Amino acid sequence: MFESEFEKNLFALRKEKLAEIEKLGQAAYPNQYKATHTIGEIRSGWNETAAEALEAERTTVAIAGRIMAIRAQGKAGFATLQQGGERVQIYVRQDAVGEQGFALYKLLDLGDHIGATGYLFRTRTGELTIHVETITFLAKAMLAMPEKFHGLADMELRYRQRYVDLFANIESREVFVKRAKVLQALRKFFDERGYLEVETPMMQPLAGGAAARPFKTHHNALDMDLYLRIAPELYLKRLVVGGLDRVYEINRNFRNEGVSTQHNPEFTMLEFYQAYANYHDLMQLTEELIMYVARQVNGTTVVEFNGRTLDLAKWQRLTMREAIRHYWPAEAGGKPTMQVLDDAVKLQKQLHSAVEALEAAYGAVKDADDERHARLKTLLAAVNEVYYESLKNAPLGKMVYHLFEAMVEPNLFDPTIIYEYPTEVSPLSKAKPDDPAHVERFEFFIGGFEIGNAFSELNDPEEQKKRFEDQLAQRASGDDEAHQMDEDYVRALAYGLPPTGGEGIGVDRLTMLLTGCRSIRDVILFPLMRGKSAE
RNA sequence: GAGCUCGUAGCUCAGUAGGUAGAGCAACGCCCUUUUAAGGCGUGGGUCCUGGGUUCGAAUCCCAGCGAGCUCACCA
Numbered sequence: 001m002f003e004s005e006f007e008k009n010l011f012a013l014r015k016e017k018l019a020e021i022e023k024l025g026q027a028a029y030p031n032q033y034k035a036t037h038t039i040g041e042i043r044s045g046w047n048e049t050a051a052e053a054l055e056a057e058r059t060t061v062a063i064a065g066r067i068m069a070i071r072a073q074g075k076a077g078f079a080t081l082q083q084g085g086e087r088v089q090i091y092v093r094q095d096a097v098g099e100q101g102f103a104l105y106k107l108l109d110l111g112d113h114i115g116a117t118g119y120l121f122r123t124r125t126g127e128l129t130i131h132v133e134t135i136t137f138l139a140k141a142m143l144a145m146p147e148k149f150h151g152l153a154d155m156e157l158r159y160r161q162r163y164v165d166l167f168a169n170i171e172s173r174e175v176f177v178k179r180a181k182v183l184q185a186l187r188k189f190f191d192e193r194g195y196l197e198v199e200t201p202m203m204q205p206l207a208g209g210a211a212a213r214p215f216k217t218h219h220n221a222l223d224m225d226l227y228l229r230i231a232p233e234l235y236l237k238r239l240v241v242g243g244l245d246r247v248y249e250i251n252r253n254f255r256n257e258g259v260s261t262q263h264n265p266e267f268t269m270l271e272f273y274q275a276y277a278n279y280h281d282l283m284q285l286t287e288e289l290i291m292y293v294a295r296q297v298n299g300t301t302v303v304e305f306n307g308r309t310l311d312l313a314k315w316q317r318l319t320m321r322e323a324i325r326h327y328w329p330a331e332a333g334g335k336p337t338m339q340v341l342d343d344a345v346k347l348q349k350q351l352h353s354a355v356e357a358l359e360a361a362y363g364a365v366k367d368a369d370d371e372r373h374a375r376l377k378t379l380l381a382a383v384n385e386v387y388y389e390s391l392k393n394a395p396l397g398k399m400v401y402h403l404f405e406a407m408v409e410p411n412l413f414d415p416t417i418i419y420e421y422p423t424e425v426s427p428l429s430k431a432k433p434d435d436p437a438h439v440e441r442f443e444f445f446i447g448g449f450e451i452g453n454a455f456s457e458l459n460d461p462e463e464q465k466k467r468f469e470d471q472l473a474q475r476a477s478g479d480d481e482a483h484q485m486d487e488d489y490v491r492a493l494a495y496g497l498p499p500t501g502g503e504g505i506g507v508d509r510l511t512m513l514l515t516g517c518r519s520i521r522d523v524i525l526f527p528l529m530r531g532k533s534a535e
Numbered sequence: 536g537a538g539c540u541c542g543u544a545g546c547u548c549a550g551u552a553g554g555u556a557g558a559g560c561a562a563c564g565c566c567c568u569u570u571u572a573a574g575g576c577g578u579g580g581g582u583c584c585u586g587g588g589u590u591c592g593a594a595u596c597c598c599a600g601c602g603a604g605c606u607c608a609c610c611a
Contacts, residue, residue, distance in 0.1 A: 003545075004544080004545070004581085005580080005581095006545055006562080006580060009579095009580085010545075010561095010562065013563080069573095071570050071571065072567085073567055073569085073570065073573080074566070074567040074568060075567085075568050076568035077568085077570080078569080078570050078571065078573085080571075089570085089571070091568095091569070091570085092568095093568055093569090094568075095568080109561095109562090110561070121569095123569045123570070123571090124569045124570085125570080125571075127569090127571070129570095144561055144562075145546075145560095145561070146545080146546045146547085146560095146561090147547045147548095147559085147560050147561075148546090148572070149547075149560070149572045150546075150547045150548090150560085150572095151546090151547090152547095153547065153548095154542095154547090156542095156602070156603045156604080157546090157603095159603090168546090211610080211611095212611080231611095253611085255610070257609065257610050257611090258608085258609060260606095260607090260608095260609090260610085261604095261605080261606090262610090262611075263609090263611070267611075374606085374607090378608095381607090381608090382608095449611085452611090453611075481609095481610080504611085506611055508611095509611075519604090530601090530602065530603085531602095
């Protein structure tokens with residue numbers, strides 16, 4: 001618990017102070033305090049009330065809070081109390097609280113919790129203040145507070161000791177309050193549209209519904225291996241088979257992947273399914289949903305993200321192939337035609353010349369500080385990989401998809417829906433009726449990363465079985481993220497899944513967008529950290 | 536997994552032609568009855584992330600490790 005002699009000594013000193021406080025007739029750890037107002041209510045009620053009016057009213061209040069600043073001046077003093085992310089100042093003078101009360105005041109430390117009764121007034125400098133008549137001791141901070149002006153700045157400490165971050169850095173608290181509002185807004189949106197909120201297994205015998213490596217665990221009594229879910233998808237669709245036409249679930253998914261500013265091994269996903277809807281209906285719904293949540297949370301659809309302004313009410317829609325053509329980099333030579341994007345051999349040929357063009361452009365950039373240098377390097381590596389790897393074993397659809405990720409995704413800052421995905425990378429989506437190579441699927445991107453993924457659900461059990469078998473083949477050839485066979489899911493489909501649209505939305509990423517946080521760790525209360533001192 | 540940057544007092548940070556550490560806040564003592572990053576006087580507090588190495592001498596230079604941030608890769 002103690003990180004130093006300093007802390008150990010401080011703790012001992014605070015224990016002595018606690019004993020002194022008890023001698024004054026106060027409980028060291030009382031279990032209740034009846035406040036008449038929260039500090040927020042004091043602020044909203046009297047923030048603008050003039051000094052003369054306060055004097056005339058002489059409103060008496062009882063409040064509670066944590067001491068965030070304390071300024072003693074002989075036989076009087078001030079303290080700033082914080083509660084619910086709001087602060088108010090109290091003024092304590094010996095002739096008002098008595099000798100015992102003032103003795104207690106002098107035993108208070110930064111971080112202590114106290115209750116105070118008194119009347120509202122304004123100081124000489126105009127600050128709304130409580131003129132204290134009684135102080136009640138509530139709890140002691142036995143450890144030192146972070147620096148009062150800068151707060152807790154060390155990112156590692158902020159993540160590991162979020163309990164300190166939350167009271168020391170108001171901005172941090174506000175992010176999580178907003179996150180709660182995001183969740184409320186999402187639920188309200190779906191509740192109002194007749195969706196049923198459900199909870200499906202997070203421990204699954206077979207981790208399906210997405211392309212990812214799962215975490216493995218074990219049930220002792222049943223002697224059974226289980227996987228933490230990578231998606232709720234297959235269970236939710238079983239529910240639609242069961243007649244729950246509109247369902248949604250908000251909960252954690254677990255994927256055994258690396259961490260980054262956009263990935264945490266456990267993350268919160270919203271998934272929803274709607275019978276009788278297709279992906280076009282979901283595009284419409286998605287735009288409405290994002291606008292709705294933004295307005296509920298921020299009161300506006302305009303957000304600042306990563307130094308840029310974007311409007312969540314202004315969307316563009318492109319097919320994946322259109323997007324590749326649209327965002328094709330000038331340095332990669334001529335754009336591929338639609339025909340080229342539909343032909344593996346022609347595409348490989350074009351990528352070959354694109355690699356050459358990119359290499360020439362990259363070689364021409366002399367200054368390593370040039371931002372083009374890094375961009376071209378990344379682009380070249382990505383296209384090169386697509387070109388060579390795809391040449392040997394990947395199907396056309398996979399090649400197109402990877403090309404999209406490399407060339408297009410980082411550019412999708414304004415809200416964009418990308419639709420018509422290759423069938424090969426979409427084992428659970430329904431194919432377009434006139435084009436079996438593509439499925440009725442879209443993903444949407446904001447701020448340069450993917451937020452959600454949706455499609456018309458494949459409901460033909462035979463086709464689903466075939467898709468799973470194709471995935472098994474990819475798995476056999478080394479893709480350990482390819483989907484596994486789920487016989488029970490196929491059986492469920494065989495009972496008849498109505499035409500259904502389904503979608504998943506990354507709640508953490510949506511929250512990042514709405515709070516302006518560039519790292520997913522800033523919107524997760526306790527992000528996964530490497531082990532340090534396992535006490 | 537790779538590259539870059541960082542790790543000095545409880546907190547925020549200084550400290551390179553290598554000479555065994557400083558400031559502010561916090562703490563402790565004293566003064567101060569409208570202050571607000573309160574102020575004044577005084578005091579205490581550091582395995583300079585860890586382990587090696589170079590050197591007469593390392594917070595500083597080198598190597599390895601641990602942890603963090605960012606970028607990239609993988610993914611959502």
